[in-house]
Amino acid sequence: MAKQIKILLFGYSFRKDSFTKAISDTIVNRSNSDMKINEYNILDIPIFNQDNEQNAPESVKKFKKNIEESDALIVVTPEYNYSIPGYLKNAIDWATRPYGNNSFEEKPIAIVSSSPGPLGGYRAQNHLKQIFPLLNAHIINRPEVIISHIHEKVKDGKVVDKQTLDLIDSMLGALFAWTNRIKR
Numbered sequence: 001m002a003k004q005i006k007i008l009l010f011g012y013s014f015r016k017d018s019f020t021k022a023i024s025d026t027i028v029n030r031s032n033s034d035m036k037i038n039e040y041n042i043l044d045i046p047i048f049n050q051d052n053e054q055n056a057p058e059s060v061k062k063f064k065k066n067i068e069e070s071d072a073l074i075v076v077t078p079e080y081n082y083s084i085p086g087y088l089k090n091a092i093d094w095a096t097r098p099y100g101n102n103s104f105e106e107k108p109i110a111i112v113s114s115s116p117g118p119l120g121g122y123r124a125q126n127h128l129k130q131i132f133p134l135l136n137a138h139i140i141n142r143p144e145v146i147i148s149h150i151h152e153k154v155k156d157g158k159v160v161d162k163q164t165l166d167l168i169d170s171m172l173g174a175l176f177a178w179t180n181r182i183k184r
């Protein structure tokens with residue numbers, strides 16, 4: 001039997017009624033005994049400065065350690081101005097440094113995007129699909145989790161839309177299988 005995997009989830013916004021946080025909480029609630037998912041809030045990561053990368057702030061060291069100690073990652077992103085939010089790119093940049101110490105190396109990763117609009121943040125999703133191959137993280141290709149009209153699918157801080165819940169379950173199953181394949 002495959003061993004339980006440790007997953008780190010990050011990327012959601014800090015807004016009080018954030019839809020991406022609601023999706024993140026729902027993902028944690030849908031996990032089964034195959035996995036342990038920890039949500040990681042990247043709010044305390046300061047703006048990147050290459051002068052400090054050899055002596056990174058504690059918050060960055062902690063984020064990198066959490067990534068490195070995980071078997072797999074889930075990024076849940078909103079879309080800001082046709083891309084990922086600056087706070088998320090900033091945290092990703094920190095975690096790739098200093099040169100030769102890229103925390104994403106060989107990590108299996110699932111990407112989730114959402115938007116109240118009709119396109120579900122797919123442009124933000126596609127930007128992550130440009131970034132993570134460079135970092136040699138292994139993205140699961142299927143299913144693509146792109147959640148449109150998210151404001152109609154969340155109630156009391158949880159996703160309630162059946163189709164979206166099925167998609168989340170299918171993503172978690174695929175990430176578990178993918179992680180075991182890569183670790184073999």
Ligand SMILES: Cc1cc2nc3c(=O)[nH]c(=O)nc-3n(C[C@H](O)[C@H](O)[C@H](O)COP(=O)(O)O)c2cc1C
Pocket residue numbers: 012013014015017018019020021078079080081082083114115116117120121
């Ligand atoms: C700075 C900014 C830029 C945005 N740009 C986009 C965009 O390009 N595409 C889109 O679908 N939604 C865009 N939105 C709307 C967000 O999708 C919406 O605010 C969403 O609820 C943010 O995620 P959250 O609920 O997790 O905070 C933008 C929001 C902000 C604050």
